[in-house]
Amino acid sequence: MMAALAEKRAAFPEESADRKLAEELLDALRAKTSDGVGITRESYGAGESAALDLVEAKARALGLQTERDAGANLVVTLEGSEPELPFLACGSHLDSVPQGGNFDGAAGVIAGLAILAGFKAEGFRPRRTLKLYALRGEESARFGKAYLGSSALFGGLTPADLAVKDAQSGRTLAECMRDVGVAVDRVERAEPLLDAARVAAWVELHIEQGPVLVARNLPVGIVTGIRGNIRHRAVECSGEAGHSGAVPRWLRRDAVFATAELITHLDRHWRTLLERGRDVVVTSGVFGTDPQEHAIARIPGTVRFSFEVRSQNTETLEAFYDLFLSECALIGEERGVSFKLDRRLESTSATMDAGWVTRLKAAARGLGLPDEEIPSGAGHDAAVFANAGIPSAMIFVRNEHGSHNPKEAMEIDDFLAGIAVMRAAIRDAAQ
Ligand SMILES: [Zn+2]
Numbered sequence: 001m002m003a004a005l006a007e008k009r010a011a012f013p014e015e016s017a018d019r020k021l022a023e024e025l026l027d028a029l030r031a032k033t034s035d036g037v038g039i040t041r042e043s044y045g046a047g048e049s050a051a052l053d054l055v056e057a058k059a060r061a062l063g064l065q066t067e068r069d070a071g072a073n074l075v076v077t078l079e080g081s082e083p084e085l086p087f088l089a090c091g092s093h094l095d096s097v098p099q100g101g102n103f104d105g106a107a108g109v110i111a112g113l114a115i116l117a118g119f120k121a122e123g124f125r126p127r128r129t130l131k132l133y134a135l136r137g138e139e140s141a142r143f144g145k146a147y148l149g150s151s152a153l154f155g156g157l158t159p160a161d162l163a164v165k166d167a168q169s170g171r172t173l174a175e176c177m178r179d180v181g182v183a184v185d186r187v188e189r190a191e192p193l194l195d196a197a198r199v200a201a202w203v204e205l206h207i208e209q210g211p212v213l214v215a216r217n218l219p220v221g222i223v224t225g226i227r228g229n230i231r232h233r234a235v236e237c238s239g240e241a242g243h244s245g246a247v248p249r250w251l252r253r254d255a256v257f258a259t260a261e262l263i264t265h266l267d268r269h270w271r272t273l274l275e276r277g278r279d280v281v282v283t284s285g286v287f288g289t290d291p292q293e294h295a296i297a298r299i300p301g302t303v304r305f306s307f308e309v310r311s312q313n314t315e316t317l318e319a320f321y322d323l324f325l326s327e328c329a330l331i332g333e334e335r336g337v338s339f340k341l342d343r344r345l346e347s348t349s350a351t352m353d354a355g356w357v358t359r360l361k362a363a364a365r366g367l368g369l370p371d372e373e374i375p376s377g378a379g380h381d382a383a384v385f386a387n388a389g390i391p392s393a394m395i396f397v398r399n400e401h402g403s404h405n406p407k408e409a410m411e412i413d414d415f416l417a418g419i420a421v422m423r424a425a426i427r428d429a430a431q
Helices: 002-009 015-033 046-061 106-122 148-153 173-179 184-188 255-275 314-335 354-366 381-387 412-430
Strands: 065-068 074-078 087-093 130-135 199-207 220-226 228-238 281-283 302-311 338-341 345-347 373-376 392-397
Touching: 015 046, 015 106, 015 412, 046 065, 046 074, 046 106, 046 130, 074 106, 087 106, 087 381, 087 412, 106 130, 106 199, 106 412, 148 381, 173 184, 199 381, 199 412, 220 354, 220 381, 220 412, 228 255, 228 314, 255 281, 255 302, 255 314, 302 314, 314 338, 354 392, 354 412, 373 392, 381 392, 392 412
Parallel strands: 087 130, 087 199, 199 392, 220 373
Antiparallel strands: 065 074, 074 130, 220 392, 228 302, 228 338, 228 345, 281 302
16 A cells, blocks of 8 residues: 555656655754654744744745734745735644644645745646745643634634633733734734635645554545534533442442443443544543542542543534433432533534535546545634635644654655645636
């Protein structure tokens, strides 16, 4: 499979230029933002700014026009022959989690740069203007909320978001944004910094953060949608504590047994939904009795756990959430326990544009590559663009060991395949 792929790849016309640019920029980014363990490019901080500077210098050296927008993002432009048409935007983010990996975000920015630079070098002038965005503030590690840079573009940040403080410096998001040149007054007024009607499409390449492409031996995947989620940080099941030897089963109100039954029922509902072709994943990642009071000979009176359901489809999310609530009520009644839920948190799902999915799949087939569809379990800026009404699309590139850690591993050949697919689709849409 790999050998066959490598043979086909030799046919990509821009491959050697793409490889040179990708290797050079990835090396430079790693060198500039290394923290000794991984790389650190904190949102609205020094590492992120250094990464933007580096990409901007390279874009200029390649003869492309660059600027910083009102959100202090880097924008690289290749002007089309009909600049009054809505432009095609591509890109990703350049920030990272602390001790993160070099490819998460940066791969999408480098892909966009390779495409604009390639068009410029060959003298291809698209009808539509092409813009590459190197976005800031996608990761939630520093300020607790993801997609800050793209949300700011569409007036989507609240005063509460802007008042969140970075745990290390104690500075607010608004202050950190101002430091790097964001028009914070406009962001505070929830004024869009970018007119969504001017953007014909958003195309984002990203490493896959799950194991699917590796498991299925596919170099790239075409993303169909980005999963949204509904979460509770803490659900508390309260029953009654008691002596494990003295209380018979029929008099017990065991919080662990009740919660175990709840999770088992949720797993059954999950499987049923999958059998009906629904997209859904369910997780209870934090789970436990209170170490202050739990004991081997004590019937547990309280269990705390987190709840998370993700789906590409809002209706499926809400349907599963309803099942969760009704199971809590039912099991509560049967077992004499109660489930208390903290604040419901949610992030909206996003559907990728059907026309673009078709275009990307055709591009992949045209290059002799598989055209598999894949949902995105992790969130991306593309969700914000899609929910702003902009037709949006994503290409995933195979990557081992997940992301948000220094061990993420993307083969450069897979990256070049992803760039080739993206280039062919953008060429088709821009002319
Ligand atoms: Zn990312």
